[in-house]
Amino acid sequence: MTQVAEPITDRPVGATGATVPHWIGGRRVAGTSGRRGPVFDPARGTIAREVDFASVEEVDAAVAAASAAFPAWRATSLSKRTEIMFRIRNLVDAHRREIAAHMTAEHGKVPSDALGEVARGLENLEFACGVPHLLKGGYSEQVSGGVDVYQIRQPLGVVAGITPFNFPAMVPMWMFANAIACGNTFILKPSEKDPSAGIYLGELLAEAGVPDGVFNVVNGDKVAVDRILEHPHIAAVSFVGSTPIAKYIYETGTRHGKRVQALGGAKNHMVVLPDADIDMAADAAVSAAYGSSGERCMAVATVVAVGAVADPLVEAIGKRLPKISIGPGSDPDAEMGPLVTGQHRDKVVSYLDSAVAQGAEVVADGRNHELFKGSDGFFLGVSLIDKVTPEMDCYRDEIFGPVLTVTRVGTYDDALKLVNENPYGNGTAIFTRDGGAARQYQFDVNVGMVGINVPIPVPVAYYSFGGWKGSLFGDLHMYGPEGIQFYTRGKVVTSRWPDPGTSKVDLGFPRTR
Ligand code: NAD
Numbered sequence: 179m180t181q182v183a184e185p186i187t188d189r190p191v192g193a194t195g196a197t198v199p200h201w202i203g204g205r206r207v208a209g210t211s212g213r214r215g216p217v218f219d220p221a222r223g224t225i226a227r228e229v230d231f232a233s234v235e236e237v238d239a240a241v242a243a244a245s246a247a248f249p250a251w252r253a254t255s256l257s258k259r260t261e262i263m264f265r266i267r268n269l270v271d272a273h274r275r276e277i278a279a280h281m282t283a284e285h286g287k288v289p290s291d292a293l294g295e296v297a298r299g300l301e302n303l304e305f306a307c308g309v310p311h312l313l314k315g316g317y318s319e320q321v322s323g324g325v326d327v328y329q330i331r332q333p334l335g336v337v338a339g340i341t342p343f344n345f346p347a348m349v350p351m352w353m354f355a356n357a358i359a360c361g362n363t364f365i366l367k368p369s370e371k372d373p374s375a376g377i378y379l380g381e382l383l384a385e386a387g388v389p390d391g392v393f394n395v396v397n398g399d400k401v402a403v404d405r406i407l408e409h410p411h412i413a414a415v416s417f418v419g420s421t422p423i424a425k426y427i428y429e430t431g432t433r434h435g436k437r438v439q440a441l442g443g444a445k446n447h448m449v450v451l452p453d454a455d456i457d458m459a460a461d462a463a464v465s466a467a468y469g470s471s472g473e474r475c476m477a478v479a480t481v482v483a484v485g486a487v488a489d490p491l492v493e494a495i496g497k498r499l500p501k502i503s504i505g506p507g508s509d510p511d512a513e514m515g516p517l518v519t520g521q522h523r524d525k526v527v528s529y530l531d532s533a534v535a536q537g538a539e540v541v542a543d544g545r546n547h548e549l550f551k552g553s554d555g556f557f558l559g560v561s562l563i564d565k566v567t568p569e570m571d572c573y574r575d576e577i578f579g580p581v582l583t584v585t586r587v588g589t590y591d592d593a594l595k596l597v598n599e600n601p602y603g604n605g606t607a608i609f610t611r612d613g614g615a616a617r618q619y620q621f622d623v624n625v626g627m628v629g630i631n632v633p634i635p636v637p638v639a640y641y642s643f644g645g646w647k648g649s650l651f652g653d654l655h656m657y658g659p660e661g662i663q664f665y666t667r668g669k670v671v672t673s674r675w676p677d678p679g680t681s682k683v684d685l686g687f688p689r690t691r
Contacts, residue, residue, distance in 0.1 A: 198229040201380035203243035204390030220286030220516040221506035223554035232398035237405040240394040244336040244363035247391030252361035265386035267303040282507035284372035286515040299351035301639035306359035322690040331666035333361035334413035342419040343369035356661040428651035439652040444604035451610040452485040459609040460494035466633035467582035516556040526579030604645030
């Protein structure tokens with residue numbers, strides 16, 4: 179793909195060329211706070227543009243636009259809202275390459291990966307096109323003499339989504355598709371590292387006929403996030419990002435009376451049993467560990483090699499590493515791009531040093547890649563660290579880079595103990611040809627999403643996505659049926675249409691029999 183992203187910018191600023199604005203009330207709104215942050219071109223290692231950071235007043239303006247739009251939007255018929263959802267779906271489908279190009283430009287992921295992200299986001303729009311069916315309530319006739327009871331689900335009002343850098347289009351779609359289909363109005367606070375995809379989506383939604391104020395984007399940092407968490411007119415907050423911030427969002431948002439779902443970080447274990455097909459397991463480990471430079475919350479971070487599988491598996495993984503093609507998104511052969519920022523790459527590199535100091539064995543060191551040494555871009559080759567134990571930093575922390583660790587254990591029970599004692603519980607996979615062992619793992623493991631010979635078990639849009647333990651704060655998983663539940667609240671109506679003259683005073687508690 180050779181698509182080039184048209185920068186989403188409003189006005190020239192200094193040496194960086196331009197600034198990414200907000201999207202409020204159906205139009206681009208240039209920031210007035212005077213605060214901005216850099217947006218890098220990760221493949222070149224330069225600042226490509228800046229992004230406006232919203233002030234409290236600018237967040238308030240977005241909330242005012244969303245509040246003003248809410249009454250008419252929730253009263254818009256389900257068939258009309260469905261028609262608009264279909265049009266959004268079609269426009270996103272038609273503009274896959276432009277959306278992907280924004281991601282390649284600011285996140286650095288290669289086009290094939292970026293297009294995969296758009297495709298998975300699109301699934302959520304398609305699910306939300308079924309909203310008339312999804313919002314059907316229940317009806318019980320004649321619960322008592324002449325009395326019926328029925329339940330309806332209604333939107334919450336203004337809701338907000340705060341999203342991470344690694345999926346700048348898909349994660350917003352996880353949230354806003356169901357939120358607006360259910361009749362809410364929405365405020366997106368994208369990652370400040372790659373904000374253009376969010377503004378571009380705002381423009382597509384406007385073209386699809388989404389009324390002004392139904393979908394808004396405020397760019398920014400902690401100032402914008404804190405205002406969202408405190409604002410009295412925001413009813414619910416969805417968050418995806420790292421665990422410490424997810425915990426903060428959940429605690430602060432719920433303290434301010436909001437419904438909150440906050441998805442956090444991960445350390446996904448891929449357990450390989452001795453009977454597994456070594457080539458299949460090695461292909462899966464390499465694909466899932468290094469795709470998107472390891473910057474995926476469902477990336478395989480650590481292989482748990484059980485028994486005698488360890489030596490051949492490490493060898494098979496090692497053999498595949500030199501074949502991975504690393505380069506900028508403009509290189510049609512590149513399978514893996516740079517990391518998102520230089521600062522993040524340096525942090526990832528630090529785990530290679532600590533692993534050696536703490537006694538692990540570095541089988542492949544990404545610093546040997548020519549683009550690490552000879553490019554200004556934020557490139558790092560792929561690394562494989564063997565003989566990692568649970569107390570080492572490279573096992574304990576979420577590295578979020580192209581580094582795969584291997585922990586060797588003796589038995590299935592040792593593997594299960596390791597996974598269940600880990601503080602994260604986002605995804606996990608087991609590779610085996612033994613159906614009974616796989617089923618036992620599915621039963622035993624304390625993790626929210628499980629793959630059986632599938633390394634990245636991201637649920638399809640008609641199920642819901644969510645981890646356990648430190649990977650999710652809140653009750654409801656994201657998107658799918660639980661997303662509909664999150665963005666609506668139930669109302670139960672008890673109804674009677676008695677004939678005049680049949681009533682009498684009765685101070686007893688209402689009874690059905
Ligand atoms: P992050 O937590 O740094 O940022 C996420 C969002 O929170 C951004 O919009 C950011 O502006 C905001 N934020 C950051 N620091 C803040 C602070 N101190 N106060 C208020 N707001 C703040 O995460 P990231 O680096 O953008 O994304 C990577 C992380 O996201 C990884 O930990 C990854 O596992 C996680 N993630 C999880 C999932 C999931 O579904 N569980 C999906 C994608 C990413």
